[in-house]
Amino acid sequence: MNNIPSDALNAMSQDDKLIDLNAERAKRVHDLNDKRLNEMRQAFEQAMPLGKAKKNPKAKSKNKPKKR
Template sequence: MSQDNKLVDLGAERAKRAHDLKEKKLNEVRLAFEQAMPLAKGKKKPKNKPKKR
């Protein structure tokens, strides 16, 4: 068994694939939610005039 570096951990690969699928679904739901209810853009604060003394 001198070629141990070519072995693949199927459990880890399956977990990674499941994670990628869940991440893809999460991104789809996030995009749909943003289209349905867009987040309000942050309002810029107007620059205050210096106070007269």
């Protein structure tokens, strides 16, 4: 199965400049997905803008003493 000599494997594992292609691909795919997600968010915000958050009417009741 593995035809690579053990000294070659040791040399590769000690090489600081060795690039993990799977990790780099995962980063690139993640960045592309983030870009696509941001584009979709912007499209939805343009189509259906969110209004300013309304204050919660129950928040005022915290100031009033509870009826017993």
